Amino acid sequence: MPINNISGCIGCETCVQVCPTDVIRMDPKTKKAVIQYQADCQICHLCRMYCPVDAITITPDKSIPVVVSWG
Ligand code: SF4
Ligand code: SF4
Numbered sequence: 001m002p003i004n005n006i007s008g009c010i011g012c013e014t015c016v017q018v019c020p021t022d023v024i025r026m027d028p029k030t031k032k033a034v035i036q037y038q039a040d041c042q043i044c045h046l047c048r049m050y051c052p053v054d055a056i057t058i059t060p061d062k063s064i065p066v067v068v069s070w071g
Helices: 016-020 044-049
Strands: 003-006 024-026 033-035 055-057
Touching: 003 033, 016 024, 016 044, 044 055
Parallel strands: none
Antiparallel strands: 003 055, 024 033
8 A cells, every 4th residue: 555644734735746656636625635646656755754744644565665864
């Protein structure tokens, strides 16, 4: 499973901009991020890492091991 939940989004649109495969879109009504094309998720974790409020959950199954420390 790829990205599977967005909860607590503050609508900054960062995840929409960083996702390489356009999985996430902004809902024009709620102004929050929604998972639009989940099947296209490459499990790259960029959206999760860039989200300022940790709103994005990616299921650990098949996820790439985190070997690089960003910081
Ligand atoms: S994990 Fe990567 S491919 Fe999947 S939704 Fe996030 S940024 Fe897009
Ligand atoms: S990066 Fe986080 S807070 Fe910003 S739009 Fe995406 S889910 Fe919402």
